[in-house]
Amino acid sequence: MTEITPIALSVTNLSKRYGETRALNGVSLMLEQGEMVALIGASGSGKSTLIRHIAGLEIGDGDSGRVEILGAVSQAGGRMNREAARGRVAVIFQQFNLVGRLSVLTNVLIGHLGRIPRWRGTLGLFNRHEKDKAQAALARVGIPQVAAQRASTLSGGQQQRAAIARTLVQEARILIADEPISALDPSAARRVMDVLAAISREDAITVLVSLHQVEYARRYCRRTIAMRDGAIVYDGPSTALSNDFLAELYGAASEELVLPDAAPSGPADPMAPSGVELHTRQTALATV
Numbered sequence: 001m002t003e004i005t006p007i008a009l010s011v012t013n014l015s016k017r018y019g020e021t022r023a024l025n026g027v028s029l030m031l032e033q034g035e036m037v038a039l040i041g042a043s044g045s046g047k048s049t050l051i052r053h054i055a056g057l058e059i060g061d062g063d064s065g066r067v068e069i070l071g072a073v074s075q076a077g078g079r080m081n082r083e084a085a086r087g088r089v090a091v092i093f094q095q096f097n098l099v100g101r102l103s104v105l106t107n108v109l110i111g112h113l114g115r116i117p118r119w120r121g122t123l124g125l126f127n128r129h130e131k132d133k134a135q136a137a138l139a140r141v142g143i144p145q146v147a148a149q150r151a152s153t154l155s156g157g158q159q160q161r162a163a164i165a166r167t168l169v170q171e172a173r174i175l176i177a178d179e180p181i182s183a184l185d186p187s188a189a190r191r192v193m194d195v196l197a198a199i200s201r202e203d204a205i206t207v208l209v210s211l212h213q214v215e216y217a218r219r220y221c222r223r224t225i226a227m228r229d230g231a232i233v234y235d236g237p238s239t240a241l242s243n244d245f246l247a248e249l250y251g252a253a254s255e256e257l258v259l260p261d262a263a264p265s266g267p268a269d270p271m272a273p274s275g276v277e278l279h280t281r282q283t284a285l286a287t288v
């Protein structure tokens with residue numbers, strides 16, 4: 001008997017225009033619970049726009065377009081239902097995920113907001129259980145030792161991991177990471193991707209991660225969705241993403257993608273901690 005995996009996210013025929021720009025053009029996709037999927041595409045292809053729509057931050061055009069989060073309609077026909085995404089979808093951006101002047105632990109505790117009475121959150125009154133949970137989440141992402149530090153003192157990779165810890169506390173079921181490793185050096189990038197892969201695998205959290213570095217997509221995600229000019233032009237196994245294939249798919253725009261040095265010799269192993277050195281578009285940024 002075939003096992004049916006529940007659908008975490010469903011996007012149907014979503015379109016968005018900004019003036020003359022078609023940022024999204026009839027986008028449809030489905031993600032299963034616990035899947036980790038890469039979203040690739042040249043600059044301006046629509047990745048961030050799609051992510052903002054899934055997160056319930058923007059609404060699609062006109063009477064077409066539908067987004068469902070764990071079976072609840074988040075938007076349809078140009079109307080938004082913010083409750084569908086609230087608490088269930090978390091987004092991690094490339095930067096600015098944390099409040100720099102607050103401790104790392106407090107930043108992670110913020111994940112409880114929405115679950116506890118507003119007055120308690122406003123006053124920063126978290127109980128022992130909530131603090132233990134936040135500390136455990138920091139341990140889970142490999143940085144328990146930084147709990148008391150100001151968030152502004154963390155390295156870029158530690159900041160990303162703290163942001164992931166906050167989504168664990170939030171108990172989000174869908175985690176969308178918008179270029180979480182673009183600004184990181186290869187070893188920090190691998191650690192962030194390892195953490196994303198672990199929570200996807202162990203907690204059945206659905207992870208959609210936008211990347212420019214195709215090698216990471218192949219390494220960590222069985223499935224890749226590729227966008228071009230606001231449309232999905234490929235949705236399938238990451239192992240098929242050879243340089244030739246991508247060059248054909250993107251034409252001149254393939255220069256925007258950071259292609260691997262060579263085609264893979266075998267199937268990507270999403271569980272493997274990557275040993276390959278990669279070309280990141282931006283090399284290590286100074287830590288904050």
Ligand SMILES: Nc1ncnc2c1ncn2[C@@H]1O[C@H](COP(=O)(O)OP(=O)(O)OP(=O)(O)O)[C@@H](O)[C@H]1O
Binds near residue numbers: 018042048
């Ligand atoms: N708020 C906005 N107003 C006007 N145009 C926008 C807006 N947001 C996005 N666009 C345009 O929509 C297109 C898609 O942009 P988007 O940021 O989604 O691309 P992207 O694939 O995330 O690019 P990058 O990899 O550079 O982040 C681009 O042409 C962009 O200029």
